Every structure is written in structure tokens, then in C-alpha cells.
Amino acid sequence: MGIALSTMVVSPPLPEPAVPEFDDSDVGLVRAARAGDRRACFAIWSKYAALVRRLVWRFFGPGSDYADVCQEVFLRIFKRLDELREPAALRGFVVSISLGVARNESRRRRIRAIVGLVPDEVLPAAPTLPGQDEAREAARALYRLLGSLSAEDRSLFVVRFIEKMELTEVAAAHGMSPSTAKRRLARLVARVNTRLQSNPVLMEYVGPLGQGRDL
Amino acid sequence: MKDKREESAELNCQRLGELARLVAPADAPSPSAGQWAEIEHRLDRRGPSLRRLWPALAVFAVSILCTAGYLIARRPLGYRMVDCALAADGAFATTAMHAGSIAFDDGSRMSVEKDARFRLGMLPFGHGSDIRLEEGDAHLTVAHRPGAHWSVQAGPFRIDVTGTRFGVRWSRQLGRFQVTMLEGDVLVAGGAIPPATHLRAGQTLSADLMASSFTIADAQSPSIEARPAGSVGAAFPVALTKQNSVASRGPRLAPPTTSSRKRTDIAARGEHPAAPVVEPAPGESESPRAVPVPSRPIGALPPAIQDPPLLASPTSPSPAASAKAGSLRVVFGEAGQLANGFTGETSVAGGDGTSFSTPASWNERAPLRPQAGLLCARGTVAGLVCVNENLPKMQCNWDRNWGVAIGWYARADHKAWGDSAAGAIAVEFRGRSASYRLNAHRTGDPKEKMYCIENYKSGQEVRPSMFKSECWVDKGDTLKDFQQVDLFNLLFSSGMSYVAFRYCVSGITLLP
Numbered sequence: 001m002g003i004a005l006s007t008m009v010v011s012p013p014l015p016e017p018a019v020p021e022f023d024d025s026d027v028g029l030v031r032a033a034r035a036g037d038r039r040a041c042f043a044i045w046s047k048y049a050a051l052v053r054r055l056v057w058r059f060f061g062p063g064s065d066y067a068d069v070c071q072e073v074f075l076r077i078f079k080r081l082d083e084l085r086e087p088a089a090l091r092g093f094v095v096s097i098s099l100g101v102a103r104n105e106s107r108r109r110r111i112r113a114i115v116g117l118v119p120d121e122v123l124p125a126a127p128t129l130p131g132q133d134e135a136r137e138a139a140r141a142l143y144r145l146l147g148s149l150s151a152e153d154r155s156l157f158v159v160r161f162i163e164k165m166e167l168t169e170v171a172a173a174h175g176m177s178p179s180t181a182k183r184r185l186a187r188l189v190a191r192v193n194t195r196l197q198s199n200p201v202l203m204e205y206v207g208p209l210g211q212g213r214d215l
Numbered sequence: 216m217k218d219k220r221e222e223s224a225e226l227n228c229q230r231l232g233e234l235a236r237l238v239a240p241a242d243a244p245s246p247s248a249g250q251w252a253e254i255e256h257r258l259d260r261r262g263p264s265l266r267r268l269w270p271a272l273a274v275f276a277v278s279i280l281c282t283a284g285y286l287i288a289r290r291p292l293g294y295r296m297v298d299c300a301l302a303a304d305g306a307f308a309t310t311a312m313h314a315g316s317i318a319f320d321d322g323s324r325m326s327v328e329k330d331a332r333f334r335l336g337m338l339p340f341g342h343g344s345d346i347r348l349e350e351g352d353a354h355l356t357v358a359h360r361p362g363a364h365w366s367v368q369a370g371p372f373r374i375d376v377t378g379t380r381f382g383v384r385w386s387r388q389l390g391r392f393q394v395t396m397l398e399g400d401v402l403v404a405g406g407a408i409p410p411a412t413h414l415r416a417g418q419t420l421s422a423d424l425m426a427s428s429f430t431i432a433d434a435q436s437p438s439i440e441a442r443p444a445g446s447v448g449a450a451f452p453v454a455l456t457k458q459n460s461v462a463s464r465g466p467r468l469a470p471p472t473t474s475s476r477k478r479t480d481i482a483a484r485g486e487h488p489a490a491p492v493v494e495p496a497p498g499e500s501e502s503p504r505a506v507p508v509p510s511r512p513i514g515a516l517p518p519a520i521q522d523p524p525l526l527a528s529p530t531s532p533s534p535a536a537s538a539k540a541g542s543l544r545v546v547f548g549e550a551g552q553l554a555n556g557f558t559g560e561t562s563v564a565g566g567d568g569t570s571f572s573t574p575a576s577w578n579e580r581a582p583l584r585p586q587a588g589l590l591c592a593r594g595t596v597a598g599l600v601c602v603n604e605n606l607p608k609m610q611c612n613w614d615r616n617w618g619v620a621i622g623w624y625a626r627a628d629h630k631a632w633g634d635s636a637a638g639a640i641a642v643e644f645r646g647r648s649a650s651y652r653l654n655a656h657r658t659g660d661p662k663e664k665m666y667c668i669e670n671y672k673s674g675q676e677v678r679p680s681m682f683k684s685e686c687w688v689d690k691g692d693t694l695k696d697f698q699q700v701d702l703f704n705l706l707f708s709s710g711m712s713y714v715a716f717r718y719c720v721s722g723i724t725l726l727p
Contacts, residue, residue: 038255045251058239067250074254139238142231161232162239186221192231193224206230 030087033078045074048094055095058162059102059154061143073101095173099159103151110151138205145195145202153188160185291337292344293320299327306349308332319344321358323365328352338364354382359399372405372422379416390424409711411609543637545723547590551582552627556637556725559624559702561590568597568616568709573717583621589645590621591719598712613709614663620654621720622704629701631658636697637725641676642705646718649707655682655694656702666694671705676726 023029024043032040052073056066076097084093146154152174159165159173171181196202299307299315308331309315315327321341327333331351337344343365346353357365359378367374369385372392379399385392394403396416403420404410407427414420414431422429543556551561560582563574571577573593574584583590596618601611625632642653653671656664666682668675669689679700684691694700707716 038258041258042251042255045254049250054239054241058235061235062239071250071254071257075257078258135234135237138234142234145231157228157232158235161228162235164232189221189224189228192228196227196231202231205234206227 025088026090027087030081030084030090033081041078044077044090048091049074051091051094052098055098055158055163056102059099059106059158061139061146069101069105072105073098076101092169092172095159095169096175099155099173103155106151106154134205137201141199141201141205145192145199148195149188149191152184153191156181156184156188157192160188289339290341291339292341294318294335294337302332306332306334309351319358321360321363323358324356326354348383348385350385350387352382352384354380356380357399370405370424372403372408375402375404381414392420392422392424394420541727543725545725547585547588549584551584551590553623553723556635557623557625557723558627559629560627561585561621561623562704563590563592563619563621564704565594565619566596566615566617566709567612568599569619570594571619589719589721590623591717592619592621592707593717594619595713595715596707596709598714599709601711616709618706618708619716620704620706621718622654622702623723624702625697625700631699631701632697634698636700637727638697639676639678639726640697640703641674641724641726642671642703642720643674643722643724644705644718644720645673646707647716649714649716649718651718652686652706652708653677653682654702654704654706655679655697655700656704657694657699658701659699666692667706676724 029040029044029047033044049070052070053066056069056073060066060069073094077094080097084090146157149157155174156170159170165173167178167181167185170185171178174181174184176184196206295318296307297316297318298313299309299317302308307315307327309327309329311330314329315331317325317327317335319325321343323343325346328351331353332349333351333353334347334349335344336347343357343363346355346365346367348367348369353367355365355367355376357363357376357378357380363378365376367376367383369383369392370387370390372385374381374383374394376399379401380397381399381401382395382397383393384395392406394401394414396414396418398416400413400415403412403414406422406424406429408420408422408429412420412431417433419432420429421432545556546554547561548554553559553561561584562579562581563571563577563583564579565571565577571592571594573586573591583592585591597616599611599613599616601609603609625636644651650669651671653668654665655667656662657666664684666684667686668677668681668683669686671677679694679696682694683689684693705718705720707718
């Protein structure tokens with residue numbers, strides 16, 4: 001017994017398990033990140049990087065270089081984390097900032113295209129739909145059409161028709177009231193359809209769909 | 216029908232959304248750890264946010280505002296210039312055909328005659344201007360404002376102005392400078408002019424740089440005009456433009472018989488006695504006489520004053536006295552005893568900086584013996600030693616180095632003149648052009664308290680009411696009568712520089 005006791009005394013202490021000082025909920029992450037905990041920032045990034053990447057990808061279309069945009073989104077999130085009144089609404093905050101950064105980037109690209117610094121917005125690469133040339137061509141035409149819209153209209157289209165968000169979520173993501181969002185969406189639908197009429201590729205692709213044909 | 220179209224449009228958008236989901240599916244590639252490393256690196260590199268910087272930004276903004284406000288307030292006075300051309304060297308000049316004018320924003324005006332050159336050095340905060348007159352004539356009307364400072368520099372001469380109207384002329388080639396006062400007063404300095412020489416309205420100062428001399432002329436002498444009818448003013452008719460020559464020595468800043476405290480007060484108020492002016496003695500020319508600045512070793516008298524013409528006859532009555540019935544001519548006895556009006560004895564006294572060559576053996580208590588009927592004193596007076604020169608708090612050793620005085624007691628017992636006192640007195644004297652002061656001491660008063668008349672002129676008939684306790688600023692109490700007076704003296708006071716003196720009292724006349 002005495003030996004055992006002495007052994008226990010002289011043996012080195014076991015390393016403590018790495019227990020995070022915050023819980024994994026959005027509230028816990030936000031509080032820890034606000035306190036300057038870099039691990040909480042990493043946790044936020046891990047949790048929402050896929051969402052951000054998807055939003056940005058869908059905003060600009062596949063094939064576009066959006067890694068820098070995603071980085072900028074998270075830098076903006078961590079910088080403005082103090083502005084988040086309700087830590088539980090972190091997801092909406094992330095979506096809102098992602099769309100905002102994407103809109104800004106879209107405007108910048110458009111200006112650079114106008115002044116001739118870079119070619120017009122990079123069109124999406126061919127969709128990975130083997131054997132479906134029609135769909136590949138339609139996707140190119142779709143993002144060409146989205147590129148002709150304003151940044152805000154494009155953002156509304158992404159969250160409403162690609163992400164299939166509810167009206168309230170759309171309004172919250174764009175910092176507007178639901179009624180305003182509804183009016184903007186109505187105008188957006190009219191605008192898209194107007195341009196759709198003059199786009200034979202998309203008309204050919206959508207027309208049958210509009211007549212009830214499934215993809 | 217309308218609803219169906221809208222529904223169709225909505226459906227088209229949904230189909231397009233589905234197309235987009237096909238090409239950009241939800242299972243986008245997962246972010247790599249390298250991307251987080253890049254984000255973390257940029258987070259570390261990112262500087263402090265504006266929120267953290269706002270105190271520094273606020274301080275910076277306030278300092279910018281303060282600097283801007285200071286720069287705005289520091290703006291000099293604006294002005295509008297007419298018929299003045301800017302020369303290549305930065306000076307302004309008028310042509311031979313046109314005179315020019317400048318209107319300053321504070322209401323001050325400057326008119327410049329033809330063929331003049333000047334520069335304007337505008338002072339910050341709109342305080343005024345340092346005008347440098349390089350050539351020609353200018354006339355200034357300076358609006359009086361608190362804190363304003365205007366000055367005119369012409370060659371070595373300088374005029375400091377607070378609010379006045381005057382003309383200034385400067386000829387660089389001839390070295391001649393002239394200031395004509397129309398309103399107010401100014402302080403002039405430079406060349407042979409002593410520092411802070413005070414010019415009043417109506418006076419004209421003319422200086423000759425080559426001859427190192429200057430004169431001050433009164434357009435009209437108020438003190439003479441104020442004399443009662445039938446007084447000495449009639450005997451010494453004064454022209455409207457009465458020229459007084461001024462010695463180019465130091466100014467007579469204060470009477471030597473005044474306490475140093477009073478002088479300090481005077482200096483602190485920035486008041487200075489008027490520039491010394493002396494009336495040429497009867498028989499001498501009344502035209503302006505410029506006196507050269509002594510530039511000789513101490514103790515050596517200039518030839519011009521080695522033997523001044525002293526032609527007075529002590530027995531012959533003065534023009535003033537002869538014109539008045541009942542006047543008495545004081546007799547100088549051989550031992551210095553007085554008779555015929557006074558019964559006391561003559562005396563001479565000097566300050567610490569005064570050295571006498573006449574009388575040869577000087578004793579302040581011994582009577583001054585007349586020589587050829589004249590009470591004479593001759594020697595040198597050291598210059599005053601001053602601190603804070605040209606400043607309002609200027610102080611000099613007046614109380615010790617006060618000059619020289621030829622005096623006489625009214626009575627042999629040195630008591631008050633009493634019932635036998637005259638109603639007026641006229642003292643005749645000769646000597647180099649300088650400022651002389653006639654003093655009267657009232658019995659019972661402290662030794663240093665005197666009533667005086669500044670710039671006393673030979674033969675000038677003066678009454679008790681003309682004696683003032685602060686005559687150098689034309690202020691103070693006046694004497695009621697001569698009955699309480701026990702001593703008179705005629706003072707040659709010290710100046711800012713060493714000076715030789717020789718003057719003689721040639722006669723004293725008492726009038727009823």
C-alpha cells in the first residue's frame with residue numbers, strides 16, 4: 001500500500017482532456033468568438049463554411065473562383081460579430097453577410113469589366129451532367145441572364161429560387177421587410193420572365209418545364 | 216388570366232432555380248484546412264477596427280478642427296489696393312502719374328503719393344500691419360482697435376501706432392524722414408531720435424539721417440494759447456507754426472525730483488514725457504536748429520558748445536518784465552545772495568552721473584557765485600541706465616542720475632516765500648538747446664516732490680497754476696500760489712546717453 005501510494009505521488013499528472021470552454025451551439029460559439037477565442041472562430045468556420053461556399057457558388061455559378069470571396073465572408077463575419085444582437089440567429093447572419101459580400105464582389109467585377117481590367121464575369125463551366133448538352137447550354141444561359149440582373153436581384157433569385165428560402169428568410173437575409181421582399185420578388189419574377197422571352201435557349205429548356213414536363 | 220400569367224412566371228423562375236441546383240449542387244466541395252489557415256492569417260494581420268480606433272480618430276478630428284480654426288483665425292487683415300503695382304522684388308509701388316490707396320478691412324486706410332515704394336507685412340490674427348516705407352510719402356488713418364498693432368518702418372526710423380491719423384515721408388537718398396501728426400499720438404524711434412519719442416497731434420517731426428539730428432515742430436502750442444491775455448505771450452509772440460529744436464539726446468523721461476515709484480508707474484502705463492523741446496533764448500534764431508548727436512569721448516565737450524554765446528545782461532530787464540508795471544528784477548549778489556524780491560541764495564546741484572567743470576569746486580551747500588552776472592553750470596551728465604528699454608515697464612536710474620539744477624531759495628532762512636511772494640515769475644537763461652524744466656518746491660513737502668513746468672522756455676512768465684506735480688505728462692496737482700514755495704530751480708535732466716551741458720540763468724523777474 002505504501003509503495004502504491006508513493007508511486008501515485010511521484011507519477012507525472014495525466015494531461016487533461018481538451019475540453020472546449022464553449023458549447024457548440026450558435027450562442028456559445030458567438031460568445032466565445034466575441035471574447036476572442038480563436039477556437040470558437042474555427043468552430044464557426046467549420047460549421048458554416050459549406051453553407052457559405054454553396055451560397056457563393058450558386059451566386060456566381062460553378063467554375064467561378066470564389067475561394068477569396070468565401071475568405072472575405074468569414075473575415076467580415078468575425079469582424080462584425082459584435083453587431084449580432086441575437087447570437088442564436090448566427091445562421092441568418094452568415095447568410096446575410098455571404099450575400100452582401102457576393103453582391104459587392106459582383107458589383108466590383110462588373111465595374112472592372114466595364115473599365116476593361118478583366119473580361120466580363122466568368123461564365124460557368126459546363127455542368128457536370130453527362131450526356132445532357134441541352135442542360136449544359138441552358139445553365140450557361142441562366143447565369144448569363146443572372147449576370148444581366150442587378151446584384152440585389154441576383155441575390156434575391158439565389159435565395160428564393162435556388163436555395164428555396166421562405167419569404168421571411170429572404171427578407172431577413174436582405175435586411176428588408178417581408179412586404180418589401182415580396183414586392184421585390186414580384187418585380188424580379190417579371191424581369192426574369194421578360195428576359196426569358198428573348199432567350200431561346202432558356203425558353204426551349206424552360207418551356208416544356210412550364211408546360212408540366214419534368215426534368 | 217392575370218393570376219395564371221404570374222403563376223407561370225413564378226413557375227419559370229422555379230424551373231430556372233432547379234436548373235441552377237443541378238449545376239451547383241448542395242454538396243459543394245468541403246473547405247480545406249488550408250483555407251482556415253489563410254483566414255486565421257488574415258485575422259491576425261488585420262489592424263484594429265475603427266471601433267477601437269475611434270478615440271484616436273476623435274482626437275485627430277478635434278485637432279484637425281482646432282488647427283483649421285487656428286489657421287482661419289490667424290488670417291491677416293485683408294485689404295484692397297488701388298493704383299499700386301507689385302514690383303518684381305515684392306514691394307508695391309505707385310507710378311509717377313498716379314497716387315495709390317489701400318483700404319484695410321478694419322477701416323484703416325493708407326494713401327500713398329506718387330513715386331512711392333512700400334511693403335506690407337500683415338500681422339497674423341488681423342492685428343494690423345508692419346508697413347515698410349521704402350521711398351515717398353504716405354498718409355495713414357489707423358482705426359483704433361484693441362490689440363491692434365500698426366507700425367511704419369522708414370529706413371532706420373520706426374513709428375508705432377495704436378490709432379491715429381498721420382503722414383509720413385521718407386527719402387532714402389537724402390536720408391530725410393518726417394512725420395506729421397494729424398490726430399492721436401505715436402511713438403517714434405530710430406536714427407538720432409531717442410526710443411519711444413512721443414509725438415502728439417499737431418506736431419511734426421523731421422529727422423536728418425545724414426546729420427544725425429531731428430526737430431519737432433508744434434503747429435500750435437496749446438500751452439501758449441492758454442495763457443491769459445497780457446502775459447508773456449504778448450511779449451513773445453508765437454507764430455502759428457512754432458518751431459522748437461530738440462536735442463538729439465535721450466528723452467527726458469521723468470523729472471529727477473520725482474520718486475522712482477511714480478516713474479515706474481509712468482513707465483508701466485507706457486506714458487512718456489513729451490520729447491524735449493526748448494525755446495531758443497531771446498536773441499537767438501527761432502528757426503529749427505538741429506543739434507548733432509555727441510560722438511565724442513566722455514569728458515570732452517563738443518566745439519559747438521565750448522563757448523556758447525551768452526550775451527544776457529543781468530541788469531537789463533527782460534522784454535517781459537519791462538513790459539509789466541510793478542515787476543521786480545532779482546539781483547544776483549557776488550556771493551550768490553539774492554535781492555530785490557528774493558532774499559535767499561543761489562545753488563547748484565547734480566545727480567550721481569553729473570560732473571561739473573563750472574563751478575570749478577562744487578559744493579552743493581555753497582551758494583553758486585555768479586560769473587559776469589550769470590549763474591552758470593557746465594559739465595557732463597552720464598546717460599541713464601535702463602532696463603526693459605522700449606517696453607512699457609522700462610525703468611531707469613532717474614532717482615540717482617537725474618541731471619543738474621541751478622536753483623535759488625526764496626528766503627535766507629529757507630522757509631516759505633510767504634506774503635511777499637510774487638504772482639508770477641519769469642526766468643531767463645541761455646544754453647544749448649535742450650529740454651529744461653522749471654521746478655518749485657513747496658515747504659513741508661518731501662524733498663523729492665516738486666511742481667514743475669516741462670519744456671520751460673527762457674523768459675516765459677509762469678503763474679502758480681501752471682506748475683503741476685506731474686508736468687511731464689501734463690497731469691497732477693497744481694500750485695495754488697507761490698506763498699508756500701521755498702525753492703525754485705531750473706533743471707537740465709539726464710537722458711539716454713551721455714551729454715554735455717552748459718547753461719546759465721541770466722535773470723529772474725517777479726511779476727505781481
